[in-house]
Amino acid sequence: MQTELSKKLGIEHAVFGFTPFPAVAAAISRAGGFGVLGAVRYTAPDELKRDLDWLHEHTEGQPYGLDVVMPAKKVEGVSEADVEAMIPEGHRQFVRDTLAKHGVPELAEGEASGWRITGWMEQVARNQLDVAFDYPIKLLANALGSPPADVIARAHDQGVLVAALAGSARHARKHAEAGIDIVVAQGYEAGGHTGDIASMVLTPEAVEAVAPLPVLAAGGIGSGQQVAAALTLGAQGVWLGSVWLTTTEADMHSPALTRKLLAAGSGDTVRSRALTGKPARQLRTEWTDAWDDPSGPGTLPMPLQGLLVAEAVSRIQKYEVEPLLGTPVGQIVGRMNEERSVQAVFDELTSGFEKAIDRINRIAGR
């Protein structure tokens, strides 16, 4: 499947794969798609450098990109400690109580929390970019608004296309005005941060709002049939994230979490503020239920909620406390029912796409 954008990027299939795992990103690019490595977890530049080295060596010359989480508005002189100080004690106690209720063990002394919110802060994202621009990345995506103007300019100077996620036509238009090159229209059914407009409605709205800029459709896509539907809605490509979580190349660090993903149905996710303070779709768990319960203290705004729960999430994941164990994932989790290689996922995407085109042509009498 070829669009103007896929031709421009020199890829075989207009399938963009977002993933936190270098092995998955490399396999996506090798399979003829476009692998995009999520940078948010790399707070240490050296670790990002190590993984980009690995990625570059394993894409067999195929293009790849990077996804950062960078706020468009700069907050001057605010440290993680300043933000920590804004968290009410009642909320900290609620975290302790909820963990205690489920017998979640403490981390060992000196053991770092694996999941830090600091990746969400602008300086950290800038450090990531300083590393990434030394590599021949072809795409820089920002998951949180348009990137700052100087970052867009720097990317363009190096011939890097800039993409930004949007949950509404208005967001998409703002990105276009900021000078980005590609809008990722993220529907309600998507994993992670998402608005409440579903892909069937959002995709064509975003396409019309920013034409002739290309739009990638995200949310609810895990089969070749869904790729065909999303491209039919006017997208120049699809952006898939959830479907890679259960590939053999993914390094989830938790067999229990993989089992939960494989067992979950499309109705087993929830759009909750529990993880970051903004609505993000994830597996519904007793942890999200606790935060969404009206009798609880409720969630804090971003970035406070993320800081508040970072260590708790690490403990839940490390000790695989099943009732609380979750991850961002979209409604497509209902079709993620077996571990497959990235190549096997691609084989189904491309063969399912062809079958769907055959069928719709029969319906159209062609």
Next chain:
Amino acid sequence: MQTELSKKLGIEHAVFGFTPFPAVAAAISRAGGFGVLGAVRYTAPDELKRDLDWLHEHTEGQPYGLDVVMPAKKVEGVSEADVEAMIPEGHRQFVRDTLAKHGVPELAEGEASGWRITGWMEQVARNQLDVAFDYPIKLLANALGSPPADVIARAHDQGVLVAALAGSARHARKHAEAGIDIVVAQGYEAGGHTGDIASMVLTPEAVEAVAPLPVLAAGGIGSGQQVAAALTLGAQGVWLGSVWLTTTEADMHSPALTRKLLAAGSGDTVRSRALTGKPARQLRTEWTDAWDDPSGPGTLPMPLQGLLVAEAVSRIQKYEVEPLLGTPVGQIVGRMNEERSVQAVFDELTSGFEKAIDRINRIAGR
């Protein structure tokens, strides 16, 4: 656009149009689609008979159907008065207070509330069916679970296909087990009662769940491009409701409401229990906000909520109290920006469908 199901029904386009207005239903059937008249508002059999007479005369021999709201489980010997008695006084006071706050006038003495919940009760639906089975309807749809077994048998005896709405693969499977002929998979983005799984995910899940039974895709469909996408997802037809509300044939009885629909964006709806007690997508208004506000009394379960608000909704509509004025409608309302004839909507559906097929074939290299 032709599918097995459209051929079976002898219609030109696999487009099913649900509407409470006989003039719209007739125009849909005349345009080559399949008009389905919503019966819920006909509490008097004579009125339904009058409108079915009119509909039959104006479809030019093309097929049409009826949509009822019939609970699968029978509640014996419960009258409307019994149900009324279950409504707490605090909730009645909240209705009075909210109306008073916005200066909503009373109905005139003896003036009947135009919108009655009684259409939701089984006996009323059975009276509707006694009328409808005297007409050559080709489809009977039920918006609330599978119809009772004897109703399915009676329909089949008369060669009438039975459809039922489903919001999940599990619901779809239950309908299939009950012996219905067509599943309408109603996505999260749809107007009226809907679950939380979006069409992009729900449609293929429902298709797989009930194959070889045909599935109609509902939710988020208002353009030919969206028709093409929905059929690509495996549906044998599309089921459109919202898009007809702003056609010239629609009799909304409220210019203010039509203006609100034409002005609304895709983000201006909400899935709320305010209207019936079950989640139904509708325009977001100060009325839905009042019911969804955690500091209010909250909504009552179906059928209590519908009975509680019936008169209030009539008053709001009659006096066009704009901040409170709403109607069930899907996220597709964002693309309903001008009054058009049903035929003009069809012309766009069919030409947009062909354009979308052209484009996806180019992407597929065909």
